[in-house]
Amino acid sequence: xxxxxxxxxxxxxxxxxxxxxxxxxRDFYYEDKTxxxxxxxxxxxxxxxLGCGFEGIEIWPMAAPYIxxxxxxxxxxxxxxxxxxxxSGSFCGMGPGHIxxxxxxxxxxxKKTVDLVAAVGGRHLxxxxxxxxxxxxxxxxxxxxxxxxxxxNEMGRYAxxxxxxxxxxxxxxxxMNKDNHKRIIEATDPKYVHYCLDTAQVSIIGxxxxxxxxxxxxxxxxxxxxxxxxxKMPDEVRYAASNPEIQDxxxxxxxxxGLGVLDFPGLFKLMKKHGFKGWATxxxxxxxxxxxxxxHSSYYIHTVLDKIYR
Amino acid sequence: xxxxxxxxYMSHWxxxxxxxxxxxRDFYYEDKTxxxxxxxxxxxxxxxxxxxxEGMEVAPWDLFAIRTLFPDLREFRAFAEERGVEISGMFHxxxxxxxxxxxxxxxxxxxxxxENVVLLGGKHLNVCPGENYADGGLDExxxxxxxxxxNEMGRVCxxxxxxxxxxxxxxxxMNKPNHKRIIEATDPRYVHYCLDTAQVSIIGxxxxxxxxxxxxxxxxxxxxxxxxxKLPDxIRYAPFPEIQDxxxxxxxxxxxGVLDFEGLFTLMKKHGFKGWATxxxxxxxxxxxxxxYTGYYVRNVLGKIYC
Amino acid sequence: xxxxxxxxxxxxxxxxxxxxxxxxKYYWEELFQLVGAGGFHAVELPYDPGxxxxxxxxxxxxxxxxxxxxxxxxxxxxxxDAKIDKIxxxxxSPRAAGSVEQYVxxxxxxxxxxxxxxxxxxxxxVTVSASPxxxxxxxxxDKKAELLDALAAALGELADEAGDIKLCVRNEFxxxxxxxxxxxxxxxxxxxxxxxxxxxxIKIAGEDPAEFIRKAGDRVGVVILTDTCFEDKDEVWKGxxxxxxxxxxxxxxxxxxxxxxDLCAVFAxxxxxxxxxxxxxxxxxxxxxxxxILRARYALNAVEG
Numbered sequence: 001x002x003x004x005x006x007x008x009x010x011x012x013x014x015x016x017x018x019x020x021x022x023x024x025x026r027d028f029y030y031e032d033k034t035x036x037x038x039x040x041x042x043x044x045x046x047x048x049x050l051g052c053g054f055e056g057i058e059i060w061p062m063a064a065p066y067i068x069x070x071x072x073x074x075x076x077x078x079x080x081x082x083x084x085x086x087x088s089g090s091f092c093g094m095g096p097g098h099i100x101x102x103x104x105x106x107x108x109x110x111k112k113t114v115d116l117v118a119a120v121g122g123r124h125l126x127x128x129x130x131x132x133x134x135x136x137x138x139x140x141x142x143x144x145x146x147x148x149x150x151x152x153n154e155m156g157r158y159a160x161x162x163x164x165x166x167x168x169x170x171x172x173x174x175x176m177n178k179d180n181h182k183r184i185i186e187a188t189d190p191k192y193v194h195y196c197l198d199t200a201q202v203s204i205i206g207x208x209x210x211x212x213x214x215x216x217x218x219x220x221x222x223x224x225x226x227x228x229x230x231x232k233m234p235d236e237v238r239y240a241a242s243n244p245e246i247q248d249x250x251x252x253x254x255x256x257x258g259l260g261v262l263d264f265p266g267l268f269k270l271m272k273k274h275g276f277k278g279w280a281t282x283x284x285x286x287x288x289x290x291x292x293x294x295x296h297s298s299y300y301i302h303t304v305l306d307k308i309y310r
Numbered sequence: 311x312x313x314x315x316x317x318x319y320m321s322h323w324x325x326x327x328x329x330x331x332x333x334x335r336d337f338y339y340e341d342k343t344x345x346x347x348x349x350x351x352x353x354x355x356x357x358x359x360x361x362x363x364e365g366m367e368v369a370p371w372d373l374f375a376i377r378t379l380f381p382d383l384r385e386f387r388a389f390a391e392e393r394g395v396e397i398s399g400m401f402h403x404x405x406x407x408x409x410x411x412x413x414x415x416x417x418x419x420x421x422x423x424x425e426n427v428v429l430l431g432g433k434h435l436n437v438c439p440g441e442n443y444a445d446g447g448l449d450e451x452x453x454x455x456x457x458x459x460x461n462e463m464g465r466v467c468x469x470x471x472x473x474x475x476x477x478x479x480x481x482x483x484m485n486k487p488n489h490k491r492i493i494e495a496t497d498p499r500y501v502h503y504c505l506d507t508a509q510v511s512i513i514g515x516x517x518x519x520x521x522x523x524x525x526x527x528x529x530x531x532x533x534x535x536x537x538x539x540k541l542p543d544x545i546r547y548a549p550f551p552e553i554q555d556x557x558x559x560x561x562x563x564x565x566x567g568v569l570d571f572e573g574l575f576t577l578m579k580k581h582g583f584k585g586w587a588t589x590x591x592x593x594x595x596x597x598x599x600x601x602x603y604t605g606y607y608v609r610n611v612l613g614k615i616y617c
Numbered sequence: 618x619x620x621x622x623x624x625x626x627x628x629x630x631x632x633x634x635x636x637x638x639x640x641x642k643y644y645w646e647e648l649f650q651l652v653g654a655g656g657f658h659a660v661e662l663p664y665d666p667g668x669x670x671x672x673x674x675x676x677x678x679x680x681x682x683x684x685x686x687x688x689x690x691x692x693x694x695x696x697x698d699a700k701i702d703k704i705x706x707x708x709x710s711p712r713a714a715g716s717v718e719q720y721v722x723x724x725x726x727x728x729x730x731x732x733x734x735x736x737x738x739x740x741x742x743v744t745v746s747a748s749p750x751x752x753x754x755x756x757x758x759d760k761k762a763e764l765l766d767a768l769a770a771a772l773g774e775l776a777d778e779a780g781d782i783k784l785c786v787r788n789e790f791x792x793x794x795x796x797x798x799x800x801x802x803x804x805x806x807x808x809x810x811x812x813x814x815x816x817x818x819i820k821i822a823g824e825d826p827a828e829f830i831r832k833a834g835d836r837v838g839v840v841i842l843t844d845t846c847f848e849d850k851d852e853v854w855k856g857x858x859x860x861x862x863x864x865x866x867x868x869x870x871x872x873x874x875x876x877x878x879d880l881c882a883v884f885a886x887x888x889x890x891x892x893x894x895x896x897x898x899x900x901x902x903x904x905x906x907x908x909x910i911l912r913a914r915y916a917l918n919a920v921e922g
Binding site: 323324325327328329331332333334337341343345346348349350378549550553554555556557593594595596597598 | 632635636637638641642643674684685857858861865866904
């Protein structure tokens with residue numbers, strides 16, 4: 001069997017899992033006799049992740065719950081690794097680094113997450129570049145753009161020095177947005193600042209997914225693979241002040257790969273063309289049932305996309 | 311490396327109302343819960359493949375609802391195979407075969423069942439050998455009739471390329487005092503055995519010893535765990551003991567109970583078992599959680615012993 | 618008018634996480650408490666004498682009541698402990714089978730069984746679907762007139778046996794008596810037999826439920842409070858599994874108050890015709906039973922003021 005180029009990770013949206021393991025599982029189940037007991041421990045979630053054929057997980061920076069449950073980040077890492085899974089990396093936010101005086105604090109904060117990623121053996125730090133557009137006074141001014149570039153370069157240098165690839169992770173409602181995100185990508189130092197292509201976010205911003213990947217493939221070191229049924233959303237929605245990520249009526253921006261409208265087969269053909277190698281994280285935020293989404297995504301990548309590139 | 315065991319998952323999904331849901335997102339928005347994720351065979355088969363299962367065993371009581379969606383069972387087979395899942399076989403109940411006059415009827419019912427298994431592309435017909443124990447124990451004549459009935463049914467299966475496997479249930483009429491005798495007295499050319507690991511343990515057998523003793527007859531498995539091995543007669547022989555009033559579960563996912571699966575798999579390796587093994591998780595509140603978990607367990611834990 | 622809650626609300630057939638809970642007795646014991654806590658002090662039961670064959674504890678048959686509740690009195694005591702003091706009625710939907718004669722015989726046998734159980738349970742009504750699903754009727758469709766005449770006659774005979782129990786006919790949107798088609802049929806049926814007015818079924822069949830009630834007048838025997846948003850533009854009623862439209866998945870039956878049935882207009886019409894029988898909430902296809910109980914109570918509070 002040919003060696004695989006893509007290692008699949010699953011984004012941790014399980015929220016805080018209160019138990020490491022549940023040795024009294026049967027008794028715990030009998031307390032309520034529902035499926036609640038099936039989603040309360042890291043052991044269960046990691047077993048499901050393996051059962052669905054994923055090789056890793058991506059975590060969040062809010063590390064306290066993991067530490068509380070496991071004692072230390074190393075214990076957490078060892079436990080995950082002992083199951084046969086890797087930790088591909090972590091997500092985090094840049095903070096208001098578009099304002100010059102905030103840069104030192106933002107960099108210090110991100111350094112801690114880089115340390116976290118290194119401590120759990122991760123390879124990636126995927127960073128949301130800034131505050132919400134509507135809340136943070138978007139659009140970015142010329143100064144704001146330059147400050148963002150400086151801030152990202154400094155953070156990326158620290159990451160690189162610690163063996164971590166920092167990837168910009170655009171979000172459709174963030175201050176770095178359609179009118180400047182390409183400029184920022186191009187102006188940051190390619191030695192230190194990479195890109196994590198969140199397929200849905202970039203499409204909602206208004207980019208054509210495949211063109212974007214083709215244009216920026218040499219900066220793209222990892223993915224957040226998710227689908228959307230709302231590409232090219234108008235500015236007034238993306239720039240709304242009312243935190244557009246979570247819609248009041250439950251509208252979902254994000255769907256499991258294959259359940260929206262994005263051209264994943266087209267993307268995978270390009271990944272083959274450019275010889276992508278590395279972690280790709282499947283992300284299903286918005287799902288009411290992460291396990292159903294995980295199993296469905298596993299089918300989709302292993303049965304449909306694998307035929308194009310694996 | 312070629313695998314010896316192909317894993318199938320027992321269908322306990324009850325009626326699935328849709329083939330596919332092309333308007334899935336709209337359907338989801340009606341209620342915004344995970345309900346919409348469990349309503350089509352398209353989804354269910356994809357979950358099988360997503361959890362690493364190659365097969366599904368169907369239950370005969372599902373056929374009515376399946377036929378409502380797939381009038382020709384070959385369509386159902388093709389639909390599953392398009393999504394990477396084969397049908398390994400079907401469960402079946404022997405009905406009153408302890409009475410001589412019921413044998414012809416059972417043979418006819420077996421013919422109909424086997425026809426369905428063949429349409430589905432399955433290899434196994436796993437047969438629950440009789441009614442509940444509480445409906446009346448087996449006397450000597452009942453034992454002889456059961457043997458004859460199973461032989462006749464098994465011949466029908468074998469003629470059609472399907473293996474009949476006796477599938478004991480802990481509350482059934484073929485039980486501890488006579489099940490070994492019936493296994494031994496049936497014709498090994500026609501009557502095989504489907505080892506339901508939990509049921510046989512609840513009856514009172516030692517799982518590993520039973521497999522070691524009868525491995526030549528055992529052509530497939532229902533792999534499930536239990537925390538209640540060697541249950542006393544008065545519970546097994548009570549009316550309707552399978553579903554307990556207080557929700558007590560006889561059956562658990564592999565590794566959640568007390569059975570020695572590592573020992574069993576060591577013996578399967580020793581005897582070179584090859585074929586379908588069905589993971590069964592009746593009793594679970596969440597078939598997908600059980601499926602993902604057991605997918606992990608058979609590959610990452612038991613697979614290290616034998617796969 | 619008195620309100621009851623139908624246990625058809627509980628999904629016993631279709632897949633959903635945690636569905637297995639309904640197989641055990643404990644589930645029903647707690648459900649009855651929740652129904653009582655929701656302000657419903659009477660229930661309706663689906664009737665299915667075959668269910669024990671599935672080894673489950675759905676309390677829809679005499680067998681289950683005997684095996685699991687120590688008989689009818691034991692079952693009623695469990696209900697009473699949950700503040701449910703009445704089993705208002707039972708219902709069933711016979712499946713199509715064979716010839717007109719075979720179908721009508723099966724129908725009569727089934728209704729007689731229901732009347733027997735209803736008598737033991739102290740029910741006020743028994744409702745039965747006169748028409749099977751359209752797509753299952755096969756050759757029976759060619760003998761529609763003959764079938765309906767035979768059913769009308771059978772209902773008259775059964776009314777003799779029903780005594781004080783109100784025998785009512787339900788008209789599902791997937792049957793040949795759908796919508797206004799019911800009125801012609803009922804004109805031929807013994808006047809002791811009433812209409813079972815199922816609001817969602819009537820609306821999906823294209824009729825206005827309030828208007829339907831006015832036409833039925835004093836023959837309204839029982840009202841089933843159901844809700845829907847579904848518009849059958851593609852005639853799914855003629856196809857298989859019409860409650861799960863192949864043209865697009867949807868929850869055909871909504872929890873009471875969540876659909877587009879005008880409950881205020883329905884209640885006004887019931888007042889006009891002087892209805893004083895049972896109005897039974899049936900959240901069939903609910904996604905969450907306990908939420909459905911509260912949604913129904915909310916809807917009834919809103920309409921009753």
